[in-house]
Amino acid sequence: MPAHRSSARAFVLSFLLLSLAGAAPGLSQPKSGAAAERKAFNAVPGPDAEYLLLSDRYTLRADGSVVHERTSRLQVNSYLAINRKYGESKVEFDPALEAFEVVTNRTVLPSGQVVEAPANAVVDDLPPAAEGNPLWSGLRRKIIVHTALEPGAVIEEAWRATDKPGALPWVDFTEAxxxxxxxxxxxxxVDLPAGTPFHWRMPAFRGGEPERRRAGDRELWGGTFRDLPALPDEAGAPLRAETAMLVASSCPSIQALQQELNRRVGGATDAPDTLTDLARRAAEKELTDDGRFLAVMEAVAAAVRVTPIPPALQHFRAAPAAEVWRLGVATPLELAVLQAAALRAVGFSNVSPVLAASESALLDQWPALAGLDRPLVAVGWGGAGLRLYDPVTPSAGGPLELSVSPRAIVSVFPMVPDAAPVRPTVAAGRSLTIVADVGTDRKVRGKLVFSASGFATPHSALLRDPSKLAGELAGVLPDAKAANVRVVALARDLATLEAELTATLPEPDALGLVRLAFPGVPGGVNEKLPPLPAPDRRTPLLMPIPQTESLQIELTLPAGWTLASAPATFGSAGRGPVWFSVGAEGTRVNLSRSIEVARRLVAAVPDQLAEARSTLVAWQSPVGRELLLRAPAEAAKK
Structure with missing residues (x-):
């Protein structure tokens, strides 16, 4: 069953309360400020809402159809829950392959009265991701509106979705x-014919193993779990797929999974002539295989508009490449198909669209279509092994094959033996050093050196436009430009870039101070850090993928200029997650800072949260990221 059937509820009831006592003179008014304080009304103690029952049942019928039945009883306890979150349910489906029906939609009031929702409380809509895509305009989103809500009411809802025979080859679903x-x-x-292969995986949840029992010629897998805690949507939390997402499938093997994906997508991969012509024109301008590959990927991506329909909502199918290319609009999976077809047309034979699951997936042990939500393009690069590229932004970021597990991907076409996955051999890291002189006119002239390793290496960006990357790196200084850019060394997982830079310091303020801030290396750790975790946080904290980053700024000041910041040092270089040093020797001012991210997923336990918080506080401390320069009086007057 597709993984897209998740109930998102959002309902807005607008009403106006007119308080004559608060507006008309002469009526009694509270005298105390504390007494006049108004709190949000919540008629029922406890959480804003609570599921009394949340049930999913999947049945594999003899004809191959799969039935998914969802039943829930949700008690809403506050107007926040009623007006903003749980006033309606939304379920996306494909009417061409699925039949959907609402079985129950009613509300049980606190008084015990049962209010049935009217027939027009169920409407059809187009999924937002399908807007503007004529090839998938038949997709639908069922909106189930809940009525007669008040604090303490219970929403009773049940619906049934039936996949037609052949829509999916087996029972296959994800559930939060x-x-x-x-x-x-x-x-x-999960209700299956006896003897049907079946596996269920939920590694991050305790007590998540299913029960198994025989009922005649059927086997029932699953179980009932009680008093489960909330997993709120806190800032900086990982997707539920990485914490408490159940993946279940009756797919017999990874080979069967690859064959099924090939059956669904492989027939739609023939390149039309105009696509081939575009690929050849893009490739002929480049001198290297790396350049040709990226040029074709970028040319195809620029020629179509992408609508973010997930593979599950497509039932892991792609529209024919010729039709997609003619209309100029594609899903991410179809874009990967177009790019692979174009690449084959210019000589990259060992290339294929692939689908990737979450980082924790182990498809060789627990194969499943469900959870394969990230389309990529894979290419066998001779003895260098497998490379992975994002179809929408092929030149962005580092080598995906160094951060995506090879056990979490499956290709549309079999890859030849020399395309074995490559695992990281070099630790990931970025380092930027800037050494420059500051003139009396506040002009800065110097040199930058950038080094990167592992998946933090911007290999494609260095190939396609190193000057653009150098300009972004030089941007740590105000009004900066890079020139004479040189890529000194470049491998897939190791690179060094050098450039000359010029910049202009801002004018001194009224106190004669020039303020400079250096958060980190552009494009590095700083852009992916989560917010500071609260001590009572209830969900894990998602940090960047483990890596190191260091930044060193050395400025030689003109006569009369001094460092106004107090010298500061925190930690020790190479020891501990954060280190920084700010100081001066004569006219030479130095700021050095580094961070090491050792753990990507921080558990919601006090000691790990405290450690993560101290790391974030130290790294973001103004003392270690700002330089305060004092200009001489005559410079300040200018």
Missing amino acids: FLADVPVRERTIV
């Missing part, structure tokens, strides 16, 4: 085991 509110009773049942 935990919700953003507490769940008193969580039930998942």
Whole structure:
């Protein structure tokens, strides 16, 4: 069953309360400020909402159709839950392959009265991701509106979605085991013909192993779990797929998974002549295989508009490449198909669209279509092994094959033996050093040296436009420009770039001070750090992928200029997650700072949260990231 059937509820009720007592003179007014304070009304103690029951049942019928039945009883306890979050349910589906019906939509009031929702409380809509894509305009989103809501009411909802025979080859689904509110009773049942291969995986949830029992010629997998805690949507939290997402499938093997993906996508990969012509024109301008490959990828990506329909909503199918190319609009999976076809047309034979699952997936042990939500393009690069590229932004970031697990991908076409996955052999890191002189006119002239390793290496960007990258790096100084850019060394996982730079310091303020801030290396760790975690945080904290980063700024000041910042040092270089040093020797001012991210997923336990918080606080401390320069009086007057 596709993984896109997740109920998102959002409902807005607008009403106006007119308080004559607060507006008309002469009526009694509270005298105390504390007494006049108004708190948000919440008629029922406890969380804003709570699932009394959340149940999913999947049935594989003899004709090959798969039925998914969802039943829930949700108690809404506050107007926040009613007006903003749980007033309606939304379910996306494909009417060409699925039949959808609402079985129950009613509200049980606190008084016990049952209010049935009217027939027009269920409407069809187009999924937002499909807007502007005529090839997938038949997709639908069912909106189930809940009525007669008040604090303490219970929404009783049930719906049934039936995949037609052949829509999916097996029972295959993902389900979020935990919700953003507490769940008193969580039930998942999978009903299969006896002897059907089946596996279920939820590594991050304790007690998540299914029960298995025989019922005549059927086997029932699953179980009931009680009093599950909420997993709220806190800032900086990982996707539920990385924490408490159940992946279940009756797919028998990774080979069967690859064959099925080939059956669904492989027939749609023939390149039309105009696509081939575009690829050849893009490739002939380049001198290297790296350049030709990226030029073709970028040319195809620039020629179509991408609509973010996930592979699951497509039932892991792609529209024919010729039709996609004619209309000029594609899903990410179809864009990967177009790019692979174009690359084959210019001589890259060992290339294929691939789908990747979450980092924790182990498709060789637990194969499943469900969870394959990230389309990529894979190419066998001779003895260098497999390379992975994002179809939408092929030149952005570092080598994906060094951060995406080879056990979490499956290709549309079999890759030849020399395309074995490559695992990281070099630790990931970035380093930027700037040494420059400051003139009396505040002009800065100097040199920058940038080094990168592992998946932090911007290999494609260095190939396609090193001057652009050098300009972004020089941007740590105000009004900076890079010139005479040289790529000194370049491998897939190791690179060095040098450039000359010029910049202009801002004018001194009224106090004669020039303020400079250096958060980190552009494009590095600083752009991916989460917010500071609260001590009572309930969800894990997602940090950047483990790596190191260092930044060193050395400025030689003109006569009369001094460092106004107090010299500061924190930690020790090479020891601990954060180190910085700010100081001066004569006219030479130095700021050095480094960070090491050792753990990507920080558990929501006090000691790990405290460690992560101290790391973030130290790295973001103004003392270690700012230079305060004092200009002489005559410079300040100018």
